[in-house]
Amino acid sequence: MTGLARAGKTAFLTSAAANLLALGTGQSVLPGLARRLKGRSIRVALAPSGASGLPRFDHQRHLAALTQDPPAWPERTSAASMLALDVTLGRERLGIGLPSQRLRLELLDYPGEWLLDLPLLRTSFADWSASVLRRLDAPAVAQHVAEFMAFSSALPAGAPADEAMAATGHRLYRAMLHRLRDDAGLSLLQPGRFLMPAPGPEPAWTPFFPNLGTAGLEALLARRYAAYVQAVQRDLNEPMFGNLDRIVVLVDLLTALHAGREAFDDAAASVAAAARALRWRRSWVETAWALGHLRRPPRVVTRVAFAATKADHVADRQRGNLAALLRNVAQGGTGESAEVRTSYLPIAAVRCTEDFVWTLDGRPVSAVRGRRIGDDRMLRSYPGEVPDRPPDDAFWAYPFLQVPEFEPLRPPDAGRGGVPELGLDTLLCFLLDDFL
Ligand SMILES: Nc1nc2c(ncn2[C@@H]2O[C@H](COP(=O)(O)OP(=O)(O)OP(=O)(O)O)[C@@H](O)[C@H]2O)c(=O)[nH]1
Numbered sequence: 001m002t003g004l005a006r007a008g009k010t011a012f013l014t015s016a017a018a019n020l021l022a023l024g025t026g027q028s029v030l031p032g033l034a035r036r037l038k039g040r041s042i043r044v045a046l047a048p049s050g051a052s053g054l055p056r057f058d059h060q061r062h063l064a065a066l067t068q069d070p071p072a073w074p075e076r077t078s079a080a081s082m083l084a085l086d087v088t089l090g091r092e093r094l095g096i097g098l099p100s101q102r103l104r105l106e107l108l109d110y111p112g113e114w115l116l117d118l119p120l121l122r123t124s125f126a127d128w129s130a131s132v133l134r135r136l137d138a139p140a141v142a143q144h145v146a147e148f149m150a151f152s153s154a155l156p157a158g159a160p161a162d163e164a165m166a167a168t169g170h171r172l173y174r175a176m177l178h179r180l181r182d183d184a185g186l187s188l189l190q191p192g193r194f195l196m197p198a199p200g201p202e203p204a205w206t207p208f209f210p211n212l213g214t215a216g217l218e219a220l221l222a223r224r225y226a227a228y229v230q231a232v233q234r235d236l237n238e239p240m241f242g243n244l245d246r247i248v249v250l251v252d253l254l255t256a257l258h259a260g261r262e263a264f265d266d267a268a269a270s271v272a273a274a275a276r277a278l279r280w281r282r283s284w285v286e287t288a289w290a291l292g293h294l295r296r297p298p299r300v301v302t303r304v305a306f307a308a309t310k311a312d313h314v315a316d317r318q319r320g321n322l323a324a325l326l327r328n329v330a331q332g333g334t335g336e337s338a339e340v341r342t343s344y345l346p347i348a349a350v351r352c353t354e355d356f357v358w359t360l361d362g363r364p365v366s367a368v369r370g371r372r373i374g375d376d377r378m379l380r381s382y383p384g385e386v387p388d389r390p391p392d393d394a395f396w397a398y399p400f401l402q403v404p405e406f407e408p409l410r411p412p413d414a415g416r417g418g419v420p421e422l423g424l425d426t427l428l429c430f431l432l433d434d435f436l
């Protein structure tokens, strides 16, 4: 499961675990999945993450945030983690006497920033530098990139391989990436590990930055870039990424629509890049196996779900457009084929609002209402029309009014009764279809 910063990954895992655990205790949650069980019993238990070197997803702590009074959101996450569930299905009535069916469901919280590193595997340092510097040369980001760009343009073409210079450029570039993400709301930011470092100490080759030149400094930066790309490649061989057989990509398009045209175009470019990376990951992994670079045969990704998150910000009748927008933005996604099934869904893993009809200027509109974090009163919200394709000028004349931070609906029975969701049920049915 992957998604850019703030896309809703932690909320998704917390809700998926809570709802599956509740289903296992006979609560009436996940109705679609329950129907697919056709009367079979289901048991679900949190499993230790086994021999994996990854930190375990702290389900209890995240659920505790949602169930406190008033409910709060889980904290930001700064590393990959793994949630593991053991699922046991009883046999259907006709299968009495047959052994039950068991599944270890491992959900990896894979930072979206790292997904955006995959395209680097096929990009040289010179090409990467040229494309980054071109993108930074836009008026919309000028205020955020000024310091790095001043440094970059002052570098003499024949700069020697100087460690201090590499370190200064790196520091400025990295600070700029943080500003572009946190202040400008951009997401197509590379390399991803500058924003979301891999666990463990920072490797010595880390200090590099995009640069166009021909001399010693350039060669040093290019060598470090190559070492970075090699590390990305090596990780594909790790259980972390090499062993996936289905992928969920979470995308917060509504916030991007609110943030404005530049931020939206950038988010769209990130989703398209991620979808492309997933498309050729298959051929890449297969080639690596054929060439003997992998220790064991690769798993094949059979299902990819693109989910537009926080869909409870808009009313039901707009959510179809939201899914269509995501499909268009992913530009055909991973490509439909016999082996890979792709789906586009609107979801709210942790539902905060209910739909209602609001009369605005004498006309009824489908709106939502919920509590804003830290405010007792109900807030009514109609952010605007969700476009079904990347919006045109007319839309940007009136971008989304608001995407407030809502308070989660209170989960029944301190979370033991599941977490109110929207569309998560459908998504889980899609992912687990063959098992069910
Ligand atoms: N309305 C609504 N808001 C949501 C939902 N899921 C997440 N959010 C909002 O989005 C924020 C980010 O959600 P997280 O689950 O922490 O996102 P993340 O991808 O884990 O974020 P990082 O770990 O910081 O990268 C939350 O704090 C909520 O404000 C949802 O289903 N509905």
Ligand SMILES: [Mg+2]
Pocket: 009, 010, 011, 075, 076, 077
């Ligand atoms: Mg998180």
